[in-house]
Amino acid sequence: MTTAAANSSVPSGALVTGEFSFSAANFREIAEIAKTEAGIDLPQSKATLVYSRLAKRLRALGIDTFSEYCETVRSNESERDSMIAALTTNVTRFFRExxxxxxxxxxxxxxxxxxxxxxxxxxxxxxxxxxxxxxxxxxxxxxxxxxxxxxxxxxxxxxxxxxxxxxxxxxxxxxxxxxxxxxxxxxxxxxxxxxxxxxxxxxxxxxxxxxxxxxxxxxxxxxxxxxxxxxxxxxxxxxxxxxxxxxxxxxxxxxxxxxxxxxxxxxxxxxxxxxxxxxxxxxxxxxxxxxxxxx
Known part of the structure; x- marks a missing residue:
């Protein structure tokens, strides 16, 4: 299944500049995992959001780069769950709607x-x-x-x-x-x-x-x-x-x-x-x- 996140037109350089290195390849891998694991569709326009949500996970784990984080997510089911949880929003209240x-x-x-x-x-x-x-x-x-x-x-x-x-x-x-x-x-x-x-x-x-x-x-x-x-x-x-x-x-x-x-x-x-x-x-x-x- 092809998604916007996996489109070949995504540039190969850094998508977001900040505390951690976050490349187009890192984004594509995270987007693919999110799609495979939970059906979440992440277009490239969400790159800044993905960075800000997951930077907290990198700090919590003491990881320096998104490349290392991707390796962790690939090998650790618990962290895959944590990644998906970080990428979704839990907005709720009693008797909403x-x-x-x-x-x-x-x-x-x-x-x-x-x-x-x-x-x-x-x-x-x-x-x-x-x-x-x-x-x-x-x-x-x-x-x-x-x-x-x-x-x-x-x-x-x-x-x-x-x-x-x-x-x-x-x-x-x-x-x-x-x-x-x-x-x-x-x-x-x-x-x-x-x-x-x-x-x-x-x-x-x-x-x-x-x-x-x-x-x-x-x-x-x-x-x-x-x-x-x-x-x-x-x-x-x-x-x-x-x-x-x-x-x-x-x-x-x-x-x-x-x-x-x-x-x-x-x-x-x-x-x-x-x-x-x-x-x-x-x-x-x-x-x-x-x-x-x-x-």
Missing amino acids: GHHFEHLRSAILEPLAESARRGNRVRLWSAACSTGQEPYSMALTVLSVIPNAASLDVRILATDLNPHVIAHGKNGQYQKEELRDVPPNLRAKWFEPVPGDNRDALKIADDARSLVSFRQLNLMGTWPFSGPFDAIFCRNVVIYFDRETQSMIWNRLTRMLRQDGALYIGHSERISGPASSMLSTDGITSYRRKSSQSS
Whole structure:
């Protein structure tokens, strides 16, 4: 697969001048690894961004050149993960794009509530969960509709490529200022003080935490689960991919939805490829899998 980062017109000299030597060859290698490992498309216009993000890794590792760093990344899987994490942005907050959670509540959860109380399964997926605010917002939305969800067959899968943000999410602790978008009634009911001296932090309550299972997952790799999901959040992820990869991801996600299940995407993203014929618009960047489509 040819990308802009691998185009032969990229000059052979230094791309960015600074503390570390960063050549066009270094950029091409980093771009190729990012594409192979995580589907991330890095055009040459991102060279300065790549340099600034990864210079921190060089300093942390005590490495003097990007050529040496590339050798490290080739031979060290852990550092490849750290490199990919550095190149992606984990911008998140509780109830970001609030209309998605309103849709989840009214269009998905309320119609499923009685079925869930009878013991039937409900499955939701946060496909790029970052530090946990998105899946916990999903959990709080579930609990606002089904208060005893923790005792029922209701579960939320939370996945991300970055193991560091997964660990943060599992911990479930957030500074009070991070909870400003949580409705006061939900904040009072589902968050509690953190034991110890950290008075500025709150921890999400056990019943809410128990709904969410965190796992590291590369969306470009194998998905070790089969669904179907009643709703999937995959927001501001495919913007890192080229068009072909975007179409592939949309197709895989859509096929993970039950008939009439919901897919929520980022405000700057657009559905493309085979998924376009399998989904119908159902609100702002909200889609439903058409019930007439077979799996």
